[in-house]
Amino acid sequence: MGATLxxxxxxxxxxxxxxxxxxxxxxxxxxxxIWIVNLLLKIVTLGIYSAWAKVRTKRYxxxxxxxxxxxxxxxxxxxxxxxxxxIAAALIxxxxxxxxxxxxxxxxxxxxxxxxxxxxVNMSLRFNARMSSYRNVRxxxxxxxxxxxxxxxxxxxxxxxxxxxxxxxxxxxxARYLAQGYRFGGRPFxxxxxxxxxYVIYLQAFGLLMLFAAILLGTMFLDVPHPGEPQGxxxxxxxLVFMVLPIVLLVPFQLLLLAFIRAKGRNLVxxxxxxxxxxxxxxxxxxWGYAWIVIGNLAAxxxxxxxxxxxxxxxxxxxxxxxxxxxxxxxxSEFLAGLPADPNAFGSEFSxxxxxxxxx
Amino acid sequence: MERFAGWCYAKDGPQRIAxxxxxDAAGVLAMGGVAQAQWSTLGVSDRVGNxxxxxxxPDGRVLETADNDxxxxxxxxxxxxxxxxxxxxxxxxxxxxxAALILTVAVGWLAATRGVPLAARGVAFALPAEALAVASxxxxxxxxxxxxxxxxxxxxxxxxxxxxxxxxxxxxxxxGRYRLELRDGGRIxxxxxxxxxGTVIVTDQLVQLAEVDEQVLAxxxxxxxxxxxxxxxxxxxxxxxxxxxxTLVSGDVSQVLSVASALPAMLLESSxxxxxxxxxxxxxxxxxxxxxxxxxxxxxxxxxLEEKHGGKxxxxxxxxxxxxxxxxRAIAKP
Numbered sequence: 001m002g003a004t005l006x007x008x009x010x011x012x013x014x015x016x017x018x019x020x021x022x023x024x025x026x027x028x029x030x031x032x033x034i035w036i037v038n039l040l041l042k043i044v045t046l047g048i049y050s051a052w053a054k055v056r057t058k059r060y061x062x063x064x065x066x067x068x069x070x071x072x073x074x075x076x077x078x079x080x081x082x083x084x085x086x087i088a089a090a091l092i093x094x095x096x097x098x099x100x101x102x103x104x105x106x107x108x109x110x111x112x113x114x115x116x117x118x119x120x121v122n123m124s125l126r127f128n129a130r131m132s133s134y135r136n137v138r139x140x141x142x143x144x145x146x147x148x149x150x151x152x153x154x155x156x157x158x159x160x161x162x163x164x165x166x167x168x169x170x171x172x173x174x175a176r177y178l179a180q181g182y183r184f185g186g187r188p189f190x191x192x193x194x195x196x197x198x199y200v201i202y203l204q205a206f207g208l209l210m211l212f213a214a215i216l217l218g219t220m221f222l223d224v225p226h227p228g229e230p231q232g233x234x235x236x237x238x239x240l241v242f243m244v245l246p247i248v249l250l251v252p253f254q255l256l257l258l259a260f261i262r263a264k265g266r267n268l269v270x271x272x273x274x275x276x277x278x279x280x281x282x283x284x285x286x287x288w289g290y291a292w293i294v295i296g297n298l299a300a301x302x303x304x305x306x307x308x309x310x311x312x313x314x315x316x317x318x319x320x321x322x323x324x325x326x327x328x329x330x331x332x333s334e335f336l337a338g339l340p341a342d343p344n345a346f347g348s349e350f351s352x353x354x355x356x357x358x359x360x
Numbered sequence: 361m362e363r364f365a366g367w368c369y370a371k372d373g374p375q376r377i378a379x380x381x382x383x384d385a386a387g388v389l390a391m392g393g394v395a396q397a398q399w400s401t402l403g404v405s406d407r408v409g410n411x412x413x414x415x416x417x418p419d420g421r422v423l424e425t426a427d428n429d430x431x432x433x434x435x436x437x438x439x440x441x442x443x444x445x446x447x448x449x450x451x452x453x454x455x456x457x458x459a460a461l462i463l464t465v466a467v468g469w470l471a472a473t474r475g476v477p478l479a480a481r482g483v484a485f486a487l488p489a490e491a492l493a494v495a496s497x498x499x500x501x502x503x504x505x506x507x508x509x510x511x512x513x514x515x516x517x518x519x520x521x522x523x524x525x526x527x528x529x530x531x532x533x534x535x536g537r538y539r540l541e542l543r544d545g546g547r548i549x550x551x552x553x554x555x556x557x558g559t560v561i562v563t564d565q566l567v568q569l570a571e572v573d574e575q576v577l578a579x580x581x582x583x584x585x586x587x588x589x590x591x592x593x594x595x596x597x598x599x600x601x602x603x604x605x606x607t608l609v610s611g612d613v614s615q616v617l618s619v620a621s622a623l624p625a626m627l628l629e630s631s632x633x634x635x636x637x638x639x640x641x642x643x644x645x646x647x648x649x650x651x652x653x654x655x656x657x658x659x660x661x662x663x664x665l666e667e668k669h670g671g672k673x674x675x676x677x678x679x680x681x682x683x684x685x686x687x688x689r690a691i692a693k694p
Contacts, residue, residue, distance in 0.1 A: 030409045033457040037450045040460040043467050047604065056408050056447065063411025070367075071412050100596060101494045135376070136369040136422055185374070307461075336374035 019282065019325035020332055024318040026064035028311040034060055035310035051082035061313075065321050067134065068332055076131040084127075118148030122181075129182060135336055140183035151177045168198035171261075175269040185339040187276035193269045201264045205257050212253050252295045259291035270324070278329035285323050293319050361385065362434050366415075366425030381423060387438040389415075391423065399438040407432060407448040468605075472628055476601045477594075477635070484593035489557070492593065496555035499592075500541065503553075503561070509544035511564050518542050521567060524577045525560060528584050531650040538584060542567070550668055552579050554586035556593045569664055578648055578658035585643030591636040598632050599625075633680040638690065645691055659688040 038053035055078045062074040091113065098106035122143040129141035155170035172193055179191030263285035270283035297312035328335055361384055368379045368391055379391045387399040396417060403416035413431045415423040425431065435445065450456045511518065522540045529535035537558040545551055545563030552562045560583045562576070570576045586592065602625055645655040666684040681687070 026409070029454075033451045033454065034409060036457050036460045036464065037447065040464045040467070043464060043471065043605075052447070056406075059405075059408045060411060063408065073412075073414065096600065101491065101498065103498065135374045136372070137374045339374055 019327050020068050021325045022321040023066040024064055024321035025066060026061065026314045026317060028314045031060060031314050032310045048082070051078040051085060054078075054081050061317055062132065065317070067326060070135050073133045074131055075133065076127070080127075114153075118145050118152055121148050121152060125178075125181065134184070137185040137336065137339055140186070141181045142183065143177060143181040147177050147181075164202070168195060168202050171198055171202075171265055175265075179269070179273055184275060185336075187339070189273060189275050190277065191269050191273040193265075193272050197268055198265065201261060201268065204264075205261050208257060208260065216249075252298075255295050255298065256291045259294045260287040263287040263290040276335075279335065280327040280329075282325045282327065283323060284325075285320065290319065362430050364425050364427035364430040366423050366427070369422040369424065371420030371422075379423070381425070383434050383438070387434075389417075389423075399434060400440065404431065404435060404439070406445065409451070471605055472602070476598055476605065476628075477632060479601055480594040480597035480632075481590075483597040484556075484590040487590075487593055492556040492590075495593070495596075496557035496559050499555055500559060500561070504543070507546045507548055508561070508563075509546055511542035512544055513542055513564055513567065517567070520573070521562065521576060524573060525580050525584075527651060528577065528580045528647055531581075531647045532584050532588065538587070550665060552583055554583040554592065556587070556590055558587050560584070560587070566665075569668060570661060571664075572657070574653050574657040575661040575664075577651070577653055578644060578655070578661050581647040581651075582640045582644035582658060584647060585640035586636065588643060589636070589639055591640065594636070595629075595633070599629060602628060630680050634682045637681045637687070641687055641691060655691050659691045662687055662691075 034056060038049070038056065041049040042053055055074070055076055058074040058076070062072040065072050091109075095106055095109050095113070098109055122141070122145070125141040125143060129139040132139045151170070151173050155166065155173050159166045159170045172195055175191050175193050179189045182189045264287055267283045267285055270281045273281040275281075293316050297308070297315060300308040301312050326332070361382055363380065363382045366379055366381055367376045369376045380393075382390050382393075383399055384390070389396045389399055389402065401418050403414075405414040407413065407428055410426070410428055412424050412426050413428060415425070415431070417423065432445075450460070513521075518540075521542060525538050525540045526535055529538040539559050541559055541561045543561060543563055545565045548563070550563055550565035550569045552560065552566055554560050560580060562579070562583075566579065567576055570579075606625055641658070644658055648655045648658065662684050
């Protein structure tokens with residue numbers, strides 16, 4: 001395998017065997033062709049093909065991500081995804097129709113959906129995990145309703161009510177919920193990022209926010225046109241530079257803040273992530289590098305009216321993969337060889353699972 | 361004889377050995393020279409780009425190989441039903457990609473300009489009268505709660521306006537369908553709306569703005585045009601269909617693009633809305649001719665409304681409706 005992670009970026013040194021860095025082999029041009037064919041077929045089939053498109057896309061990205069020369073695999077069938085999407089579409093349609101004709105029903109349905117949401121999120125994570133494998137070993141996810149409820153509703157509301165002072169607590173809860181839920185070959189993952197260091201990340205982000213606010217306010221106050229100054233073209237220029245520019249910069253700045261928190265947060269969570277209590281992980285995203293990927297992708301995608309989107313997806317997948325590593329406690333192959341065969345792994349039970357999807 | 365290298369995995373497990381696989385002229389797969397199974401009994405994953413192929417043997421073992429071309433050649437020869445292999449054939453060539461891009465733009469454009477309005481019309485006219493009634497009463501009670509106040513006009517004046525609507529309804533051939541609701545317009549001022557079930561809401565301010573009753577009659581004729589063509593229901597159906605279409609196009613791309621697609625959605629919806637206004641104007645003119653009222657009354661009323669609202673800088677009036685001079689010209693046409 002190629003360079004170790006430490007040659008690429010600086011990550012904390014972990015004793016034991018050398019890092020196995022993820023490798024990404026996807027190509028922008030190759031994926032563009034898959035993407036555009038998917039898009040056309042989705043439109044002409046009125047969306048039915050989106051299930052097939054989803055599977056092809058996921059298989060492409062999983063199959064292009066390699067660890068120690070072996071690719072990840074995605075196993076869901078389009079029919080499973082289609083069933084999930086039809087259920088979701090039916091629920092949305094019922095709710096939207098109720099909104100026009102029977103508002104009380106729409107309110108009742110919305111409450112029911114919200115109460116079901118933690119269960120749906122667990123189901124969706126479970127489906128996706130079970131449909132993923134590495135070296136013929138499946139992932140799994142087990143989450144409880146109330147953990148999901150806490151992460152989805154209680155902590156976000158608490159964070160918002162406390163002016164985001166509790167945001168790091170929320171961040172830690174999400175990391176724990178996900179890490180403690182995932183399994184690989186039946187072996188559990190675990191993570192417990194230190195709260196203090198999460199607060200440091202959010203404080204740094206807050207500092208950035210203050211900096212930007214200062215710049216924005218500064219430009220507004222510094223250049224108030226003086227009375228008696230000639231008005232005309234100069235005034236409209238000033239308006240453009242000092243009034244419009246900050247608003248235009250607002251979106252990239254928001255993305256910068258989010259990318260900063262995401263990159264630093266991911267690095268911190270991965271530093272404490274373990275599999276089976278022994279194998280460790282590392283993530284070395286540079287907050288600025290990652291922000292550049294995110295903002296550059298958005299700008300290029302907007303400028304090309306969406307045509308850059310597939311290249312953007314490849315670009316961020318490559319960036320993230322190449323800065324993620326596994327530190328197996330012993331040899332990776334040895335660990336894998338020691339896993340018991342899972343008789344249920346590819347059994348028929350999975351063909352009944354419905355691909356409910358929800359982003360988290 | 362096709363040969364390719366790969367990994368053979370144990371059933372449901374990570375244990376694997378590197379193997380040399382081959383498929384002979386009879387279609388029998390061998391690994392390390394040992395015959396395993398007939399190719400047509402194997403489960404072979406569809407090709408996507410150049411990601412490894414997964415070949416599942418009848419006994420559950422898995423043969424994984426990166427030699428996509430060899431697998432494709434074998435599939436072509438020994439498989440009767442080849443799943444979605446056609447998808448990869450489209451995805452493989454730049455020519456198809458360019459064709460797909462052109463077609464996507466063309467089909468997307470047709471769907472947005474023709475398909476969505478056509479589908480919305482179909483849906484709107486398929487809905488039963490009860491559905492129209494429920495949706496309309498819902499809208500009216502919401503409007504009453506949020507902006508409208510009880511009318512301040514005298515009962516005699518209200519009866520006169522109701523009589524105007526009866527005349528328009530009779531001219532349209534369906535006098536029982538229309539029902540007048542007069543309201544104080546509050547902050548929306550002089551305005552009139554048609555609800556799908558035939559309820560026509562007219563504000564006091566509009567009645568006061570009219571110089572003669574023929575001008576109110578002209579507005580009512582325009583609103584009856586909206587009701588007859590079920591524009592209200594079409595609008596709901598259009599925004600739903602458009603939402604679905606845009607989700608299809610931008611949904612998988614990114615969250616940010618989904619937000620960015622709100623702008624084209626708004627532009628399209630106001631363009632649909634302008635088409636509705638033109639239709640309602642044309643139908644209004646027709647009805648006015650039948651009643652022997654000069655259509656210039658509608659044109660005059662539109663101009664007065666623009667003066668009123670334009671003075672307040674209401675651009676939404678202009679964007680969801682064609683520019684008044686254009687409408688006035690269209691009305692004046694014989």
